[in-house]
Amino acid sequence: MTTLSSQTEDYVQLIVDNQPRLYAFIMSLVGNADAASEVLQQTNVVLWEKIDDFELGTNFMAWAFRIARYQVMAYRQRLGRDRHVFDDEAVSAVAQTFEERASSFDERLTALKDCLQNLPDDGRKLLERRYEDGWSVKSLAAELGQTANRLAVRLHRLRATLMQCIQRKQVEGEPT
């Protein structure tokens, strides 16, 4: 049986550990989940190709974000100017804002699990159908007998409630 060098294992572990944060970073720049997944895949390929360029012990997150930004730029070029959500200035501004808060991402992700449990059952189930089952708002709304717009606003309110809960947990540092 062959083993990888410990340095390679450490590097791969860094890539793995930073997947959620990278995904969220890319999502904030491209605006939708499928595009974020695609760009993340490409980012990961480049991260692996550049294994020799990274020095263990230095700031992996900053480095990975830089590579992700280049892949976002490449994606936006393929997409064409008319389809961008953000222009270059907005992308830079959003990227900087995200990076300023990135170190607490894992903590917020952990807090999300508790905050989900605090939601009413119907709210939690609605989120499951939206995110886990992949229902579109249109299809969900049709099934629930609501307008798509009303359902979209309801999903927004659920996210906003979760955001507030996560922020409270961060500030207070204890379960609410």
Next chain:
Amino acid sequence: MNMDYYPSDELIALLVGMTEGELSRDQRARFNELIVADADARSFYVEYMSTHAMLELQHGGAPVVEVSFGEPSQLSLSSPPTSYGSLLFGLAVAASLLVAVVFGIQKFGRINAPVVATLFHGDRIKYQDGSLSNVDGSLHVGPASLSDGVRKFTLNSGVRIALEGPATFAFLEDHNRFQLDEGRLRAHVPPEAQGFTVQIPRNTIVDLGTEFGVDVDADGSVEIHVFKGAIKFGDAFNLKAGKSKRINKQGEEVESQIEGKKFPALEPR
């Protein structure tokens, strides 16, 4: 983030549009203005999209990292499960040092297929699993159909295709290949994509540069019209510009008249 910040109704409407629907050009422009000019709105947006991303991760399953290195031999590396779900982590180590790495996010019950093309004309395309293509125009690998109308898209290889329904087709992982089971298309193949292949029932059409049309009937008969360059039809024949040929369901070749108007238009880039 400013804990006393309350997003405006306008920002909320834009966030809802981004996560659950579409944004018009004007809305995108307005979104840009808001995000650049207002630091609080920007912070709120970043938190909001982080929450949206975390919900995707939480419900869709953990990131799955697969690493394959050339010719795999055996190895497993365990990793402690993370707080956001079980983490799959398998490694195979090659005899050679050549590495191919594939990472991706895998969702329970639904794997995120790679994007292989971009739609630039027409409504979203319907896949055979009932899903629609993305609002941003990106097109994934998978079988799809079109009941009527024309859709135009560019494969990642640079090939532009105008497809007319009714059509049954599939986007393939090979960015320079397209499957047409039934329907009519015109393809423009740039020099860098020479060798572009259309997979039809029982055969293939390989582009030798630059523009051609293919019509596959429900009974499996095929008609090919070459407008520029040439194509290679399986191992049977080559066909040059200005020529067309029909292969009936029995596989017999029949000469036909070239007819550009029969195929959906594809404007020059």
